[in-house]
Amino acid sequence: MQNETILHIGIDDTDSPNGMCTTFLCYKIVKFLEKQEIQFMDFPYLIRFNPNIPWKTRGNGAVRLTIRTKNPKKIKNKIIQFVENYSDTKNGANPGLVFFQSKKIPLSFHEFSKLALWKLISRNKAKQFVSENNIESFYLGNGQGLVGAIGAVGYEFSDHTFELLSYRKKSQFGKKRGISKESVEKMQTTLPETFNSYDYDSDRVLITPHGPDPVFYGIRGETVKSVVKASTIVSTDEKLDGYMVFKSNQGTGDHLNNELQVNDLKPFTSGFLVGEVCNKPVTQQGGHVFFSIQVEDKKIKCAVYKPTKITQIIQDLIPGDKIQIGGGIRKASKNYGRVLNVEFLRVLQLAKHNLFVNPTCVKCNKRMKSKGNKQGFECIKCGNRLFSKITLEIPRKIQCKFYIPAVSAHRHLTRPYQRIKKRNKSMHFDPSIPWIHQYVKKNTQ
Numbered sequence: 001m002q003n004e005t006i007l008h009i010g011i012d013d014t015d016s017p018n019g020m021c022t023t024f025l026c027y028k029i030v031k032f033l034e035k036q037e038i039q040f041m042d043f044p045y046l047i048r049f050n051p052n053i054p055w056k057t058r059g060n061g062a063v064r065l066t067i068r069t070k071n072p073k074k075i076k077n078k079i080i081q082f083v084e085n086y087s088d089t090k091n092g093a094n095p096g097l098v099f100f101q102s103k104k105i106p107l108s109f110h111e112f113s114k115l116a117l118w119k120l121i122s123r124n125k126a127k128q129f130v131s132e133n134n135i136e137s138f139y140l141g142n143g144q145g146l147v148g149a150i151g152a153v154g155y156e157f158s159d160h161t162f163e164l165l166s167y168r169k170k171s172q173f174g175k176k177r178g179i180s181k182e183s184v185e186k187m188q189t190t191l192p193e194t195f196n197s198y199d200y201d202s203d204r205v206l207i208t209p210h211g212p213d214p215v216f217y218g219i220r221g222e223t224v225k226s227v228v229k230a231s232t233i234v235s236t237d238e239k240l241d242g243y244m245v246f247k248s249n250q251g252t253g254d255h256l257n258n259e260l261q262v263n264d265l266k267p268f269t270s271g272f273l274v275g276e277v278c279n280k281p282v283t284q285q286g287g288h289v290f291f292s293i294q295v296e297d298k299k300i301k302c303a304v305y306k307p308t309k310i311t312q313i314i315q316d317l318i319p320g321d322k323i324q325i326g327g328g329i330r331k332a333s334k335n336y337g338r339v340l341n342v343e344f345l346r347v348l349q350l351a352k353h354n355l356f357v358n359p360t361c362v363k364c365n366k367r368m369k370s371k372g373n374k375q376g377f378e379c380i381k382c383g384n385r386l387f388s389k390i391t392l393e394i395p396r397k398i399q400c401k402f403y404i405p406a407v408s409a410h411r412h413l414t415r416p417y418q419r420i421k422k423r424n425k426s427m428h429f430d431p432s433i434p435w436i437h438q439y440v441k442k443n444t445q
């Protein structure tokens with residue numbers, strides 16, 4: 001026992017839009033580690049960082065493994081080889097790998113991780129962190145992956161979900177995925193213990209990616225048990241290699257917990273603002289809706305895009321409504337200024353929507369006619385006269401509640417409706433349910 005060390009391993013940015021996947025590399029590493037004399041201390045982590053940075057591949061996700069080992073040197077060398085072999089550097093991957101040997105992770109790691117959730121962090125900052133803290137690291141390409149690798153090691157859960165990722169056999173990479181839609185619909189019996197698997201609005205399966213990466217499907221849920229159970233309901237056309245379950249911050253809205261500083265809205269940052277709607281929303285070409293909110297002495301333009309399917313609701317906002325909005329700051333372009341792309345809206349207080357209209361005759365219950373400028377109003381039936389307009393309060397369609405885009409427009413980190421009040425507390429690592437599994441000959445899927 002005395003010679004054993006706890007080793008944390010953070011890996012990021014090994015994939016490109018053309019292939020591979022950091023979680024698949026992690027799966028390969030875990031399969032290797034299973035054969036070594038080591039002990040897993042926790043589930044593999046899949047941590048999503050700021051989705052609003054420009055150079056992310058798909059989901060800006062990094063992974064972490066924590067093990068106990070007697071021979072960290074051997075393990076580290078082997079993992080470096082895995083990163084070299086399974087990174088798509090030819091197509092622009094910039095892998096980063098960090099090793100940290102200690103039971104306790106220092107505060108500086110946690111702080112770095114928190115910033116990586118909502119900010120744009122340069123690779124130079126990450127390299128500086130590595131050298132200042134004397135951390136063992138390895139990178140290829142420009143080293144951008146060090147940011148997520150450090151962040152994954154430093155990540156602390158305040159809520160979590162799980163995702164079961166199943167992987168294809170190598171011969172199937174890049175081929176079309178054949179999945180039974182009916183079986184995914186049937187899998188909905190696992191709700192609300194699983195989420196975002198099926199979109200009833202468009203009748204679409206949401207668990208299969210469409211790219212050339214090795215993932216066949218990903219099932220998200222609240223517990224390991226629920227995602228494993230759900231995976232036994234799904235049926236596919238091909239024999240899969242295996243699955244691995246990750247503990248993740250997906251579905252937690254993690255990147256939007258930070259209040260943006262209105263005097264310092266940097267492009268590519270994520271977070272929220274609280275303010276008052278200051279102009280009526282305007283629908284522009286393509287069906288996107290724009291409006292502005294006043295926060296302190298600044299007006300911030302906000303955009304809600306058509307695919308979110310909440311543009312109708314947004315159009316009902318009026319000046320004076322107090323709202324909280326979360327999203328990412330888009331960089332100003334030639335034609336557009338800096339804009340907050342809305343990822344959630346919480347209506348805090350609704351203004352009264354008043355219309356000033358001609359009065360109604362109390363005797364005849366008829367709307368009176370205007371007699372001209374400052375001449376008052378007259379009932380054409382009985383001649384009754386009144387001098388001022390009356391106020392009519394229009395009922396509001398939008399409510400004091402939380403609005404998010406439709407499931408089809410969710411990002412990995414979006415907190416779905418069914419998780420709004422849900423917070424999973426981290427428990428002691430319980431490996432009793434198989435969180436990694438390779439389908440061998442007896443594969444009946």
Ligand SMILES: [Zn+2]
Binds near residue numbers: 361364380382
């Ligand atoms: Zn009248």
